[in-house]
Amino acid sequence: MTPQMIEELLQDPVFRLKFLELLDRDPAFREEVRRKLLTDELLALPERVERLRLEIHKEFERVWRAIQENNRQIAALTERMERVEAQIATLAQQVQENSRQIAALTERMERVETQIAALTEEVRDLRRTVGRMEERWGLAHENMAEDLMPRFLASAGRRVRRSAMVQFDGEADLVLEVEETDGRRVTWVVEVKGRVWGPRPFEQVLERIRDAAFRSWLLREGFPEPVIPAVFGLAIYAGAEAMAQKLGVGLYEARRGEVVAPRIPSAPGASPSLPETSG
Template identity: 30%
Template sequence: MAFTITDFHDLVRLLEQHEEWRKELRRLLLTDELLNLPNAVREFRKHVDRRFAELAKAQRRTEESLAAHRAETDRRFAELAEAQRRTEESLQRLSEAFAAHRQEFIAHRQEFLEYRAETDRRFAELAEAQRRTEESLQRLSEAFAAHRQEFMEHRQEFLEHRREFMEYRAETERRFAELAEAQRRTEETLRQVLLRQEQFQRTLDRFGQTVGVTVEGQMVEAVQRYLAERGYALLEPIASLAIDRIGELDGIARVRGPDGEETWLLISVKARLGPHAVHDFVDLLHHAAVQEALRAYGVRGPVLPLIFGVVLDRRALELARKARVGLLLQAQGELVAPQPWTLEASGGSEDP
């Protein structure tokens, strides 16, 4: 039986009706079938050969049927020889029908030849596709080999870098351990130093309190003698004045001068009288909070700034003169005479 266009259309319709057939057909054509294309081609050729054999057999059966039909016709012609005239029309119709069948057979054969040509063309396309696939596989294999070689080289580099990193990590951890131990020793040393510094500071504070009280006591005696020698009279005891968050004045007292004018004496006490003592005293008197505290204490008019010390740094002399600040030493007396300052003008020195 020949495979006709109708059979092909039936096959297409069946595929449209059955989704699972189409999936199976796509799987066979696009995946495993493509990879096993040579076997598929051979199987397809066997299938075509089998179909050709079936078509030849069908052709043979057709020819046998035709021969039998012709024999039957001849027999009928013999039997109906006498009725030839009566059956001419029937025979003509039979001849026409036979011609139509023959024409249909010729058309079917032509259709089969076209289908075979289409099949051959598709086989050629599949062979070309197989050739391109093999070429692609060859290029893919070559590219894979190159990538594999590159991967092996990168892997070797990675292993080398990893080994170097592990060595560096071990060395870093060792150094961190050494640094941690050094840090621990440093912290222990620092703790000891801070402990000793704290002990020293406590000793220094006790010494400073002792020295400060002693020097301030000597200051009171020395200032009293100093004022008496220059004709000044103390109008009140010499006392210190604490100023919140700033510090304190070591001595403050109201005095009357030889001319009968009253003024205020502001005193700073330093065991060692150096440049810093002068700068610190001047800055203290210039401080707005100090001046406000003095005004609140009742200080008005001019003041006499005086620094009392035990040991002198020579550099303090010139600074004291420029600042118009008096210097009084315990053993040497007055070295620089104090000049009047005006607190409202932020100090009596033009260029302290």
């Protein structure tokens, strides 16, 4: 069968109706078509995301229990301090108190201060651990975006020449040097979120590419103009597509790929028109 015959067959309403009826009627045929349209990695993605969510939930429970125990210890230490302060108040009134008792109380206070210092260091260590965990979980999203975005762009005829993770203001952005279908090289800056809703993710990426320090970093690293904004999310909620279209920002989802194409300038070297954000 020639490509022309296939094209005519696909345009035939009767054929298309029968094809859709077959999809509804035959689960095995529907599963085969679905696997032709979706890669195994995308099919397995919801299960992988769920496993990651469960692991994060378990880790948060462990940290929460540690924090609760920490609070209990702080409460006990506070109670001890209150007793010490009461003793000090009593000693202040007892001017004739034995010097040995004062020395003993001073020694007790030193032990309390040592305990406070040790407990403070434990709290700092715990906060550092939580910070590292949050950073690791955040980067899991960025790593997924770094893996999937080249595939999504390739499906539109674009080629990623290099990628980089860069952190500004505590958040990681994915930066891609992309060769467009017409051979131009541009820079894509991708704001990565676990969940995308409301205007804030789009405003953040637009604010990022306006930031003078960030643009200076792009220049030093040799990333070409223009700079194209995009948002990548594991899950996209209602209203996100309309916001992306309104602001001209690309929108990509881990499961579906390209949801909204970004607004790309046609003239070489020109930057995209960036709307004002609410921030």
